[in-house]
Amino acid sequence: MSLPKVRVPYLLLFPGFAFLFTFFILPIVNLAQTSTQTPIAGGDTGEYEQTFAFSNYIQAFVDNKEQFARSFVFATFSTLLALLIAYPLAYAIAFKSGKFKNILLVLVVAPFFTSFLLRTIAWKQILGEEGFVVPGLRSLHIISQQTTLTSTSFAVVAGMTYNFLPFMTLPLYASLERIDPRTIEAAGDLYANGITAFRRVTMPLSLPGVVAGTLLTFIPAAGDYVNAAILGSPTSKMVGNVIESRYFKIVDYPTAAALSFTLMATILVLVTLYIRKVGTEELV
Amino acid sequence: MASEAINARGDLRLTRITKSYGDFTAVDDLTLTIPKGSFFALLGPSGCGKTTTLRMVAGLEEPTVGSIHLGETDITTTRPYQRPINTVFQNYALFPHLTIFENIAFGLRRRGIKDVNEQVEKVLNLVELPHLAQRKPTQLSGGQQQRIALARAIVNRPALLLLDEPLGALDLKLRRQMQIELKWIQREVGLTFVHVTHDQEEAMTMADTIAVMNEGKIEQMGTPADLYDNPETAFVANFLGQSNLIKGRIDGTDGENLVVDLYGQKISMPKKRSHAIDSSLYAGIRPEKFRITLVGTPVRGNTLTGGRIEDVSYIGVSTQYVVAMPWGQEVMVFEQNDDGVPPFDKGDEVVISWEPNFTFGLRGDEDIEAGTEVNPEELEGE
Numbered sequence: 001m002s003l004p005k006v007r008v009p010y011l012l013l014f015p016g017f018a019f020l021f022t023f024f025i026l027p028i029v030n031l032a033q034t035s036t037q038t039p040i041a042g043g044d045t046g047e048y049e050q051t052f053a054f055s056n057y058i059q060a061f062v063d064n065k066e067q068f069a070r071s072f073v074f075a076t077f078s079t080l081l082a083l084l085i086a087y088p089l090a091y092a093i094a095f096k097s098g099k100f101k102n103i104l105l106v107l108v109v110a111p112f113f114t115s116f117l118l119r120t121i122a123w124k125q126i127l128g129e130e131g132f133v134v135p136g137l138r139s140l141h142i143i144s145q146q147t148t149l150t151s152t153s154f155a156v157v158a159g160m161t162y163n164f165l166p167f168m169t170l171p172l173y174a175s176l177e178r179i180d181p182r183t184i185e186a187a188g189d190l191y192a193n194g195i196t197a198f199r200r201v202t203m204p205l206s207l208p209g210v211v212a213g214t215l216l217t218f219i220p221a222a223g224d225y226v227n228a229a230i231l232g233s234p235t236s237k238m239v240g241n242v243i244e245s246r247y248f249k250i251v252d253y254p255t256a257a258a259l260s261f262t263l264m265a266t267i268l269v270l271v272t273l274y275i276r277k278v279g280t281e282e283l284v
Numbered sequence: 285m286a287s288e289a290i291n292a293r294g295d296l297r298l299t300r301i302t303k304s305y306g307d308f309t310a311v312d313d314l315t316l317t318i319p320k321g322s323f324f325a326l327l328g329p330s331g332c333g334k335t336t337t338l339r340m341v342a343g344l345e346e347p348t349v350g351s352i353h354l355g356e357t358d359i360t361t362t363r364p365y366q367r368p369i370n371t372v373f374q375n376y377a378l379f380p381h382l383t384i385f386e387n388i389a390f391g392l393r394r395r396g397i398k399d400v401n402e403q404v405e406k407v408l409n410l411v412e413l414p415h416l417a418q419r420k421p422t423q424l425s426g427g428q429q430q431r432i433a434l435a436r437a438i439v440n441r442p443a444l445l446l447l448d449e450p451l452g453a454l455d456l457k458l459r460r461q462m463q464i465e466l467k468w469i470q471r472e473v474g475l476t477f478v479h480v481t482h483d484q485e486e487a488m489t490m491a492d493t494i495a496v497m498n499e500g501k502i503e504q505m506g507t508p509a510d511l512y513d514n515p516e517t518a519f520v521a522n523f524l525g526q527s528n529l530i531k532g533r534i535d536g537t538d539g540e541n542l543v544v545d546l547y548g549q550k551i552s553m554p555k556k557r558s559h560a561i562d563s564s565l566y567a568g569i570r571p572e573k574f575r576i577t578l579v580g581t582p583v584r585g586n587t588l589t590g591g592r593i594e595d596v597s598y599i600g601v602s603t604q605y606v607v608a609m610p611w612g613q614e615v616m617v618f619e620q621n622d623d624g625v626p627p628f629d630k631g632d633e634v635v636i637s638w639e640p641n642f643t644f645g646l647r648g649d650e651d652i653e654a655g656t657e658v659n660p661e662e663l664e665g666e
Contacts, residue, residue, distance in 0.1 A: 192394050
């Protein structure tokens with residue numbers, strides 16, 4: 001009952017392909033079809049017919065360009081913040097943690113033991129009037145007595161930074177950990193002080209981790225709506241919130257689908273440009 | 285301070301250096317002078333403290349006690365990047381993201397030298413790899429990476445070049461070739477090389493002076509010939525090549541010679557080659573210094589009778605005999621195969637003899653196994 005050798009790889013790939021086909025290709029095709037539909041004249045709410053109305057895309061974008069822009073601005077900010085926080089953290093875990101390395105790595109992943117929603121709601125508490133952040137900042141006169149932090153863009157960016165931090169930390173750690181400490185010693189031996197050694201050796205060698213981490217943070221952040229829904233206000237809505245309300249509340253499927261495709265395409269273009277620019281293929 | 289240290293030149297002096305890690309003393313009260321321009325080897329088994337010593341000279345570790353001077357400048361606490369010292373690391377530690385050219389130019393650029401082309405090309409020619417300038421380190425073979433690591437260090441013309449087991453990762457044939465090449469390059473560039481190794485053959489091939497280290501201390505220092513011909517301790521006698529150490533007692537003197545009793549047989553040896561502190565001593569004779577003759581053949585020099593051939597191994601250039609002596613000890617004898625087939629068979633009754641001047645004397649309280657249990661080929665790094 002031995003199988004011809006050629007068929008084995010295909011057999012092994014089959015479950016994966018079947019899964020992708022059923023749960024990715026088919027829904028995408030369905031979504032694409034939906035995006036160009038228009039309401040049936042005289043039909044009920046939520047009844048649409050295919051009319052190849054590509055104008056849906058323009059209409060959807062024009063109506064929501066503010067939310068679109070906000071999505072990418074918020075995602076950029078939280079990605080940069082996460083990078084600033086995660087790099088020193090990953091560096092410390094990779095090079096300075098000694099026997100605590102594994103414990104620290106578990107702590108990085110520990111938030112995943114709680115639900116994403118719950119953690120985001122917790123931030124509402126942290127940044128709320130009863131939390132310690134607002135009264136603390138007020139007593140230090142960093143913010144005025146009237147200023148609140150909940151329902152602000154700040155809260156949304158803070159929540160996203162927090163939620164996506166592990167996705168930034170882990171790839172950074174992985175690439176820093178791979179660096180042979182002797183190459184850093186060699187930089188010092190070759191007249192590079194600490195800062196130069198970091199800039200010329202450690203940083204370039206960790207670049208694959210930076211690229212992976214920023215992508216893993218930026219992509220879900222750009223499409224996120226939970227943080228904006230829980231921590232934001234109507235004036236800090238992101239495109240994800242629009243898609244959500246069009247789909248589930250207004251039952252305007254074509255607009256939601258068109259927005260989804262536009263978001264995907266934009267992310268794809270940005271990511272391609274980013275990878276071209278940073279040039280990861282140069283790095284082994 | 286920084287600019288002063290970077291221009292320091294002269295002999296390297298380690299004064300009473302100790303390095304401890306908790307309860308463990310890696311380097312124990314070490315004092316050492318390495319003259320400018322020499323090819324100096326620190327030789328010892330794994331864990332003897334030689335790499336720690338090297339790292340303290342490089343500035344990668346700080347001594348617990350003691351001072352390090354380069355010429356007149358105290359560099360004990362100088363940061364590595366402010367020392368005029370470069371290292372060829374054990375596994376080369378080339379920068380994987382930079383081309384070979386940029387790897388070599390790294391040190392020059394850090395010192396603010398703008399026009400690096402000429403110097404980089406010159407050193408690439410010296411190591412005979414000019415065609416690899418635009419490659420990445422991972423595209424190079426081990427031997428090529430080794431040469432680039434060397435080029436990256438010597439392009440800076442440091443006061444001191446440190447080599448940490450530089451040939452450890454190469455196969456035997458390439459290692460032999462690189463030994464000769466390194467020696468040639470050292471003469472060509474005229475820099476001080478400090479070479480750390482556990483491979484006694486490597487140290488003997490390349491170095492002018494060898495310091496044999498054991499347990500954080502220097503056992504003996506001298507030229508390769510000094511160390512081999514007249515080891516002062518059992519560790520050196522066993523770690524550098526092989527030795528036959530036979531227990532004896534000093535019976536008296538005869539002019540410049542000592543008369544030594546080895547299990548009832550009298551031999552003589554030069555007084556100045558004895559390191560014994562009392563009348564008990566071990567007489568040391570290298571296996572190739574022994575001659576074997578059948579009982580009844582006339583011999584000259586020191587003789588020991590009553591031997592019987594236990595084992596014969598023919599290894600081409602020489603034949604190695606194990607000879608059982610009447611007091612139960614087995615001695616090693618290497619005979620050159622310059623006169624045809626091996627003339628002795630297992631079981632032959634023989635006399636062994638040697639020139640008295642080849643004998644060396646060790647203290648009678650030495651551990652004669654010291655240095656033998658270490659198989660340098662099996663231990664990579666520390």
